[in-house]
Amino acid sequence: MKRALDPLHEEPFDIVVIGAGILGASIARDAALRGLSVALVEKRDFGAQTSANSLKLIHGGLRYLQHLDLARMRSSIRERSVWLRIAPHLVEPLPFVVPTSRSGLHRKTLLRAALQVNDMLSRDRNSGVPEERHIPAGRALSRNETLELVPELESRSLTGGVMFHDALMYSAERLVLAVIQGAHAAGAVVANYVEIQGRRSAGTGVTTLAARDHRSGSSFEVHARLVVNAAGPAAPTLAARLLGHSTLVETPYSLALNLVFPAREHRVAFTLPSSSRDPNSVVHTGSRQLLVVPWRQRSLIGTAHYPLAGRGGDLEAVEDGTVERFLAEINQAWPEAAFDAAKLEHVHAGLLPTLSDSGSSPVRLLKRHRVVDHGAEGAPWLISAVSVKYTTARLVAEEVVDHLFTRRGSTPPPCRTSHTLLPGAPASVAELLAAARRNYGELLEGEVLEHLVRSYGTGFPRVLDYRRTLPRWDERVEASAPVIRAQLVHSAATEMVCCAEDLVLRRTELGPRGLASDAALAAAAEALAAAPAPAG
Ligand SMILES: Cc1cc2nc3c(=O)[nH]c(=O)nc-3n(C[C@H](O)[C@H](O)[C@H](O)COP(=O)(O)OP(=O)(O)OC[C@H]3O[C@@H](n4cnc5c(N)ncnc54)[C@H](O)[C@@H]3O)c2cc1C
Structure with missing residues (x-):
């Protein structure tokens, strides 16, 4: 994928999608696969804002059962199956343990019944999914089994637990990238570091947008028959800027x-009751459940929600004291872990849409995505979309693209994104890994080889090609992570990398592992200088 802005200046596109988080990427891929001419522009790097900050769960929405929101649960289950099918190298089943107690809503009988309903509602969850990515049925666990899986719960007076499976992204950043690569492969023109700053004109059938290339500092125009605003938390302000007044997509x-x-290495995710209340539950449980998710010998703990004074836009910094407040909540829920700020490796922070009455705590999240056709405001050329979950972004994209065809006065052709594999997706990850070990096991240690297979899927041998030209190609960038120098050069040459931060924070997992050191950034800068010109 080559960053070339010339194609953006040319003929009007059927669709210009603004914002390349998971939603904009999914819209661009869907529209391109259905034969539209598409441009996708992102003002920072791909997925750099909310999408890179998710808890990495592709979740089937078991908790919506507690909210009695079965429609939302069904669509989450279906979308989880889609991701497991189209990107099996980047998404895998994740076992979850919920400890049970003698009384209250976490009694084993109640949770076992909930799992039975979940299994019934998700009967088709493995349809078309490779067997190695199947989601098993839920089951009850004895106290011993629970503690064996989650020794962290040792000191609690639990009666046992229940286990269900959800799915985990290997890398949220690379999954966005894979969707963008899919859009590009289907013909979309894609560019990062290009910001849409306003509208020049909306003439007969074609709208002219003012764009700025943040790499060169130059300004230019992009022409579109229809514009999709998928700018995440910046969607309301962008719509207002494009239309000159506040709009229907106004969302706090x-x-x-x-x-x-x-x-410690833990193999399962688990829940811990915290002192915060879950205002979205119809049954008052007294507390919100913290999720502790295993990822690369780390615990990702989330998600805490705090009200915000402003109305969205870009998140530049987290207000002083907020991380400490969440840390205190975690330590109260899990005193044995005795976390302190010195141990903190990374913070995921992002903005999520809320219901309009949530100026104060506790936050009430927006439950459903929004697709707003600004035709009612005299702008039939603009559609805004606001998503609420990474998991269901593909489904929202399908709705948006169906709507685009209707807006153009034609019947939408069938959507292809739920069954078209993402670039690099293998038929079987296990077989690909076995072949990698057979063919390259002597060249690379097992952990690195597996990391390459999981990151690039069938494209992993291209990283190994650098052994012929790059000195110290197989050297780790940081001793504690299986990321090698050849990956930096490969990404720099083929994955539209503009700066060292792109490489460290999003093309590799150095940043997400808390390893964005000066040395890693220097190695990335060196790789950028050494990268051969992209093949296009
Ligand atoms: C802490 C946290 C944990 C989460 N955990 C999960 C989870 O486990 N599972 C799950 O399913 N969901 C989760 N979510 C929700 C999920 O991450 C979001 O719903 C999703 O990533 C939103 O994607 P998006 O594309 O709409 O927005 P974004 O990812 O924010 O993308 C919008 C993009 O538009 C760009 N942009 C803005 N203005 C312009 C402009 N003028 N020109 C060009 N580009 C522009 C921005 O730079 C940005 O990259 C979590 C969210 C957070 C914050």
């Missing part, structure tokens, strides 16, 4: 946080 936002700490 709240701050969401996850904290990342080093962990």
